[in-house]
Amino acid sequence: MQIVAAKVARMDLDLKSWDAKLHKLRALSRTAGSEPNVDYDKRLDDVEAKCDSAEMKLDELKAGGSTKWETLRGGIEIAWREVEAGFRQLAN
Numbered sequence: 001m002q003i004v005a006a007k008v009a010r011m012d013l014d015l016k017s018w019d020a021k022l023h024k025l026r027a028l029s030r031t032a033g034s035e036p037n038v039d040y041d042k043r044l045d046d047v048e049a050k051c052d053s054a055e056m057k058l059d060e061l062k063a064g065g066s067t068k069w070e071t072l073r074g075g076i077e078i079a080w081r082e083v084e085a086g087f088r089q090l091a092n
Contacts, residue, residue, distance in 0.1 A: 004066040011058050011080070018051050018083060025090065040090075047086035054079035 022044065029040055057076045061068055 004069045007069075008058065008062060011054075011076070014080070015051065015055055015058065018047075018087070021087065022048055022051065043086070043090055047083065047090060050079070050083045050086050054083050 026041075026044055029037060029044065054076070057072065057079050061072045061076060064072065
């Protein structure tokens, strides 16, 4: 049970970090040039949607408690990998 609580706490930190990173990237996108980069903004929106999805999965886990960990684990891990992949794509 403590392991699940530690993982949930880490995931909360990840979500906060991702939110801050998205805000920073959006601000940089607005100041980077005179014309908006529609493609980059679309990719930012995509990553933000993935973050929202990951947050919903984590909220579901929190509501279900540690007994739901094994049931929800696969979906949460996939959501986390998708967000991380989205940030890597933004970097390219």
